[in-house]
Amino acid sequence: QVQLVESGGGVVQPGGSLRLSCAASGFSFSSYDMHWVRQAPGKRPEWVAVIYNDGSKKYYTASVKDRFTISRDNSKNTLYLQMNSLRAEDTAVYYCAKIMTIGRGDAFDIWGQGTMVTVSS
Amino acid sequence: DIQMTQSPSTLSASIGDRVTITCRASQTISSSLAWYQQKPGKAPNLLIYKASSLENGVPSRFSGSGSGTEFTLTISSLQPDDFATYYCQQYNTYPWTFGQGTKVEIK
Numbered sequence: 001q002v003q004l005v006e007s008g009g010g011v012v013q014p015g016g017s018l019r020l021s022c023a024a025s026g027f028s029f030s031s032y033d034m035h036w037v038r039q040a041p042g043k044r045p046e047w048v049a050v051i052y053n054d055g056s057k058k059y060y061t062a063s064v065k066d067r068f069t070i071s072r073d074n075s076k077n078t079l080y081l082q083m084n085s086l087r088a089e090d091t092a093v094y095y096c097a098k099i100m101t102i103g104r105g106d107a108f109d110i111w112g113q114g115t116m117v118t119v120s121s
Numbered sequence: 122d123i124q125m126t127q128s129p130s131t132l133s134a135s136i137g138d139r140v141t142i143t144c145r146a147s148q149t150i151s152s153s154l155a156w157y158q159q160k161p162g163k164a165p166n167l168l169i170y171k172a173s174s175l176e177n178g179v180p181s182r183f184s185g186s187g188s189g190t191e192f193t194l195t196i197s198s199l200q201p202d203d204f205a206t207y208y209c210q211q212y213n214t215y216p217w218t219f220g221q222g223t224k225v226e227i228k
Contacts, residue, residue, distance in 0.1 A: 044208060044219045044220065044221050044222050045208060045219045046219070047216050047218065059215045059216075062216070095164055100167075100170060105213065106212060107155035107167055107171075107176075108155070108167060109167050109170075111164035111165060111166075114164055
């Protein structure tokens with residue numbers, strides 16, 4: 001079945017780095033734009049970044065621009081999020097998410113189980 | 122950024138009640154709106170897309186309406202499994218944004 005499985009979360013000190021991975025299965029990964037969404041404890045979800053299906057374009061929310069990098073390897077059906085210069089306010093559960101349709105701009109129909117990132121000294 | 126504002130933030134209701142949640146966008150988003158249900162420790166689950174289209178497998182007691190800047194999610198007859206937090210989300214313009222959530226509690 002269609003599935004997304006995140007990994008790579010953990011506890012990191014402020015200023016540190018982490019790389020999250022999201023393994024996709026059950027659908028044509030290379031056909032879909034893929035997103036990262038995060039949710040701090042007790043807060044609303046926050047969209048983080050998108051990468052087009054072919055990797056040609058990437059967009060980020062302002063608070064992570066120049067610190068986070070989204071990438072993908074379509075040969076491995078895997079999405080990544082490289083997070084540098086981490087701050088306490090980056091503490092959250094990070095989800096990868098797939099949109100419903102091939103193309104741009106649609107709802108998230110599949111979410112991973114999430115991976116927790118804690119930034120603390 | 123487009124701000125999404127939900128009301129109410131908390132809603133107390135009984136089994137069988139009709140429940141309505143409102144979501145307002147700070148600028149027009151056409152029908153590029155989704156509703157999600159989230160339970161503690163779980164990822165959000167898609168209920169409604171394109172403002173009024175029911176996702177496959179979602180019970181028909183859920184419905185959505187609206188366009189432009191005003192949207193509603195209605196649960197026609199609240200069931201025990203529906204006690205959860207509900208979020209609206211716009212996907213018209215980056216950065217995509219979510220409402221602050223509406224927690225539906227047992228009265």
